[in-house]
Amino acid sequence: MPLSDDLEKLQFARSSRRSCLVKTILESLDSADKLALENALNNLNFSGAQISRILKENNIVIGSSTVNKHRKKDCCCHVAQ
Numbered sequence: 001m002p003l004s005d006d007l008e009k010l011q012f013a014r015s016s017r018r019s020c021l022v023k024t025i026l027e028s029l030d031s032a033d034k035l036a037l038e039n040a041l042n043n044l045n046f047s048g049a050q051i052s053r054i055l056k057e058n059n060i061v062i063g064s065s066t067v068n069k070h071r072k073k074d075c076c077c078h079v080a081q
C-alpha cells in the first residue's frame with residue numbers, strides 16, 4: 001500500500017475516532033460528491049467492496065466492512081442517536 005494511502009487513513013482515523021468513518025468522509029465531500037456517495041450507499045446493487053474500491057481510487061481509504069457497518073446502521077451514526 002502506498003505511503004500516501006496510509007497517511008490518508010491515519011488522518012481519517014484520527015478525526016473519526018468518535019464517529020463513523022463513513023460520516024466523516026461524507027462531511028469532507030462537497031455537496032455533489034456527498035449526494036453521489038449517499039446514493040451509492042443506499043443503492044444495494046453496489047456492494048460495500050465496490051464502494052470501498054471506488055473511494056480508494058479517489059484517495060479515500062475506507063474498508064468494505066466499515067461501509068457495510070454503516071449501511072446496516074450498525075455504526076455510531078445510528079447507535080448514538
Ligand SMILES: [Zn+2]
Nearest residue numbers: 020070075077
Ligand atoms: Zn455511520
